[in-house]
Amino acid sequence: KNQVEQSPQSLIILEGKNCTLQCNYTVSPFSNLRWYKQDTGRGPVSLTIMTFSENTKSNGRYTATLDADTKQSSLHITASQLSDSASYICVVSGSNAGNMLTFGGGTRLMVKP
């Protein structure tokens, strides 16, 4: 069964600090992995997209890594800001028909001043 597990479920950090969110998946065959940021009451917004051959990708203060062998990904946030408070969702796409996505449960990040 395709699954995506994220940890931690929630995280509180102080403004300016760094943090790393984890994502483990069992989706097979694997196509790509995305990290989304979802603000409360809004739709998810894509941060990064990574395919099998990519093992790191940055988008500003966000850096995602992918280890396709161990089926793990991480999202590192540098110099956190109050506006980073949101849910971060790891979404894995399998290379099968229908472009179906498997969603992780998300990590709820709160950045405090």
Add this chain to the structure above:
Amino acid sequence: GAVVSQHPSWVICKSGTSVKIECRSLDFQATTMFWYRQFPKQSLMLMATSNEGSKATYEQGVEKDKFLINHASLTLSTLTVTSAHPEDSSFYICSALGLAERTDTQYFGPGTRLTVL
């Protein structure tokens, strides 16, 4: 580019009434759109896949007669919640399938908050 809009952004209705939610891809054509439901503090749950010009494919446990989906054009899909009840209160999010970095990508709308009284 790749903007998806939803209308309305929030709606309150009485139990027993029907509510229509629109999902539009503003700057690209999408043959496939998806409808999700999200309860508080939970992740998105796929309800159905909508293909332009054909019937939607519903996930197990989702009543097709209650959640009517119409994908009438390459830029518009609608979800109608018929005879809404308080348990249908949720955050409904659509996505449209587009292309990003040569990879099929779902672009999400901002969501519609439905409250059934």
